[in-house]
Amino acid sequence: MKKLKLSTAMAALTWATISTSQVAQAGEINIIMEEVPDYDIVAKLTDQFTEQNPGITVNFDAMPFDAMRDKILTSSLAPSATYDVIIIDNPWTDEFARAGFLEPLDKLISGQDGYAYDDFVPALADISKVDGSIYGVPYYNYALGLIVRQDIFDSKGLTIPKTIKDYMSVVKSLTTNDMYGAAMQPQKGYKIMEEWKNWLYANGGELFDDSGNVIINNQAAVDALNQYIETHSQAAPPNSANWGFDEALRSVSSGKAATMLSYNWMLPALNAKGGMSGDLAGNFTLHPVPGGKSVLGLWSWGITSNSDNKDDAWTFISWISSPEVAKQRAIMGGAPVRNSVMNSPEVWEKGYGKAYYSALADILDGSAPLSSGNNAEELIEIVGTELSAAVTGQKSVKEALDAAANGVERAIK
Amino acid sequence: MNAAKMHIKYKLILPLVFLLSGIMLYPLIFSAWLSLQDYRLTRINDVQFVGFENFGLIATDSSFLNAMGNTIIFVLSAVTFELVLGLSLALLVQKLVIFRGAIRSILLAPMFITPIAVGLMFRFLLNSEIGIIPFYLLKFGVSIDWFGPELALFSIVLIDVWQWTPFMLLMFLAGLEALPKTPFEAARVDGAGPWLTFISITLPMLRPVIVVAIIIRALDAFKVFEYVFAITRGGPGNSTETIMYYIYQTGFRFFRMGEAAAASILLIIFILLLVILLVNLSRPKVTK
Numbered sequence: 001m002k003k004l005k006l007s008t009a010m011a012a013l014t015w016a017t018i019s020t021s022q023v024a025q026a027g028e029i030n031i032i033m034e035e036v037p038d039y040d041i042v043a044k045l046t047d048q049f050t051e052q053n054p055g056i057t058v059n060f061d062a063m064p065f066d067a068m069r070d071k072i073l074t075s076s077l078a079p080s081a082t083y084d085v086i087i088i089d090n091p092w093t094d095e096f097a098r099a100g101f102l103e104p105l106d107k108l109i110s111g112q113d114g115y116a117y118d119d120f121v122p123a124l125a126d127i128s129k130v131d132g133s134i135y136g137v138p139y140y141n142y143a144l145g146l147i148v149r150q151d152i153f154d155s156k157g158l159t160i161p162k163t164i165k166d167y168m169s170v171v172k173s174l175t176t177n178d179m180y181g182a183a184m185q186p187q188k189g190y191k192i193m194e195e196w197k198n199w200l201y202a203n204g205g206e207l208f209d210d211s212g213n214v215i216i217n218n219q220a221a222v223d224a225l226n227q228y229i230e231t232h233s234q235a236a237p238p239n240s241a242n243w244g245f246d247e248a249l250r251s252v253s254s255g256k257a258a259t260m261l262s263y264n265w266m267l268p269a270l271n272a273k274g275g276m277s278g279d280l281a282g283n284f285t286l287h288p289v290p291g292g293k294s295v296l297g298l299w300s301w302g303i304t305s306n307s308d309n310k311d312d313a314w315t316f317i318s319w320i321s322s323p324e325v326a327k328q329r330a331i332m333g334g335a336p337v338r339n340s341v342m343n344s345p346e347v348w349e350k351g352y353g354k355a356y357y358s359a360l361a362d363i364l365d366g367s368a369p370l371s372s373g374n375n376a377e378e379l380i381e382i383v384g385t386e387l388s389a390a391v392t393g394q395k396s397v398k399e400a401l402d403a404a405a406n407g408v409e410r411a412i413k
Numbered sequence: 414m415n416a417a418k419m420h421i422k423y424k425l426i427l428p429l430v431f432l433l434s435g436i437m438l439y440p441l442i443f444s445a446w447l448s449l450q451d452y453r454l455t456r457i458n459d460v461q462f463v464g465f466e467n468f469g470l471i472a473t474d475s476s477f478l479n480a481m482g483n484t485i486i487f488v489l490s491a492v493t494f495e496l497v498l499g500l501s502l503a504l505l506v507q508k509l510v511i512f513r514g515a516i517r518s519i520l521l522a523p524m525f526i527t528p529i530a531v532g533l534m535f536r537f538l539l540n541s542e543i544g545i546i547p548f549y550l551l552k553f554g555v556s557i558d559w560f561g562p563e564l565a566l567f568s569i570v571l572i573d574v575w576q577w578t579p580f581m582l583l584m585f586l587a588g589l590e591a592l593p594k595t596p597f598e599a600a601r602v603d604g605a606g607p608w609l610t611f612i613s614i615t616l617p618m619l620r621p622v623i624v625v626a627i628i629i630r631a632l633d634a635f636k637v638f639e640y641v642f643a644i645t646r647g648g649p650g651n652s653t654e655t656i657m658y659y660i661y662q663t664g665f666r667f668f669r670m671g672e673a674a675a676a677s678i679l680l681i682i683f684i685l686l687l688v689i690l691l692v693n694l695s696r697p698k699v700t701k
Contacts, residue, residue, distance in 0.1 A: 069666070077454070077457065239557075385648070389652075394650040
């Protein structure tokens with residue numbers, strides 16, 4: 001019966017199966033990666049791994065984010081995994097672990113000399129723990145921070161806002177005919193959820209209470225959404241109700257907006273000489289989000305439970321995430337996940353300077369994941385759709401949040 | 414027809430029957446089976462028969478009803494625009510004397526671009542931050558949010574019209590060129606003007622082609638996915654969420670294959686009824 005169900009699942013995913021590559025042979029590991037700058041760094045560093053471990057061939061399959069979940073699913077449903085090592089986005093962790101797709105790493109971690117697991121930022125490491133077991137080790141963070149045009153703040157004598165109300169007031173004051181206070185990302189789904197949840201945290205809200213009840217339509221959420229909508233209507237560029245990351249980044253980098261809540265590692269890219277910001281490079285600074293508690297994103301390394309090459313997979317993961325290689329990766333521009341890396345004078349000097357790593361440490365210290373638990377991906381989409389409907393005036397704030405609460409309750413059943 | 418000939422006839426179509434069974438019938442039956450199960454791709458060892466529960470869940474899901482409504486609006490608007498534009502262009506192109514081949518090729522070009530590329534192209538062309546169209550409109554003082562809640566679905570319709578009007582043009586050109594000349598000559602001799610000729614002769618004689626073109630385009634338009642995926646992801650809110658995007662999201666992002674299959678079955682039934690209705694409407698009324 002199990003085989004029958006497995007075969008029917010595979011039939012349902014024929015389209016994905018056709019496009020996957022082959023199962024790795026002994027002494028070979030296949031790794032699925034997202035095509036982002038951090039992947040390029042990992043690929044470069046892997047040359048050193050291959051030199052040190054000539055018996056292990058590492059094959060990367062890099063692709064856009066949208067293609068990854070389907071491929072991981074297909075690989076995990078097959079008798080033998082196509083991918084021995086996968087990177088896991090934090091909303092997927094519980095779902096994949098409970099589906100039995102991931103190998104617990106506890107024994108491998110405790111048996112690895114010099115690995116210093118406790119050196120990972122606790123908020124990051126905790127994301128990969130499900131029901132008391134560790135299913136992943138941090139790869140790179142995408143915690144959100146407040147990125148500002150420091151030159152504008154200095155010229156107007158403004159201080160960095162610490163509360164959400166201060167932030168609203170500052171960005172409104174910065175908005176003129178040709179400059180906007182905030183480049184926002186109210187695109188439905190992931191983007192608006194990722195941005196708005198910082199406002200929810202600032203108002204003391206959460207998705208669930210301690211007993212697991214859905215509280216996304218309580219007063220804190222209503223206040224957070226009202227403030228978000230007010231800021232979008234008064235300080236964000238017009239016609240930006242469908243903006244995502246790319247549009248907001250372009251608005252800030254081209255000098256049309258003075259602030260944005262975005263991934264902390266965008267700061268080095270914005271300040272890069274000859275980069276996307278042109279003459280504005282060097283004028284951007286990073287700070288904790290107003291309210292102090294940031295939305296945290298994480299990619300982590302995991303081993304698939306149906307991999308035939310688990311030992312080789314762990315040899316690679318323990319090497320790439322080791323303290324020494326983590327430092328090299330950060331110096332080359334990777335987003336750090338270890339405290340020792342963020343506190344290293346060598347990284348400050350050869351990387352992006354002490355100010356960036358200190359700000360990042362502050363951000364990570366008070367951060368919490370975007371969403372966790374079963375069906376987190378669905379939850380994000382449901383809430384993100386309702387938030388977008390409220391921002392664009394299709395629903396009232398209360399209607400949208402009530403619909404979000406109903407949708408979340410249905411999704412987590 | 415004798416029994417031996419019948420026998421050969423059936424033998425000859427057997428390969429095609431097997432082929433169609435494999436690529437069409439099996440997925441259809443499998444979908445029907447899926448729609449009656451609580452089948453999640455992350456819980457394939459815990460599949461349970463739930464009867465028609467998935468249909469109940471889908472039918473009461475406001476997102477499904479909204480997606481169905483959006484899709485119907487999209488199909489009606491897009492096919493109507495394409496029909497009118499395609500027929501108008503076909504009548505004009507038919508009369509062309511010079512550059513006929515070149516103009517036909519240019520007009521047909523959008524049809525040969527893959528829809529996901531068209532979606533991405535218009536995403537950038539109409540983007541309020543970097544799009545060339547909003548940029549030039551703004552120079553004339555016109556500020557339009559093409560993907561805002563009021564216009565997003567209409568923008569998706571326009572993109573579809575841009576890409577698929579050539580298909581209508583192609584169908585109608587072939588239809589017009591195949592019409593017999595005699596009725597038109599008789600009408601001219603009788604003194605009928607262009608409008609009367611069009612209404613009384615061209616349209617009725619072209620009716621079978623028009624119906625086939627509408628059915629093909631409507632069936633295709635029901636499957637609209639690429640533009641939504643590439644541009645709006647169903648937003649803002651769920652103002653551009655179409656039925657195929659809903660099914661994709663439920664099945665392949667949320668892994669709820671049972672519910673996605675139930676939505677697909679409901680869609681198939683709806684389309685089947687629509688096709689039957691269209692075919693019946695297209696039959697000429699016979700007066701006894």
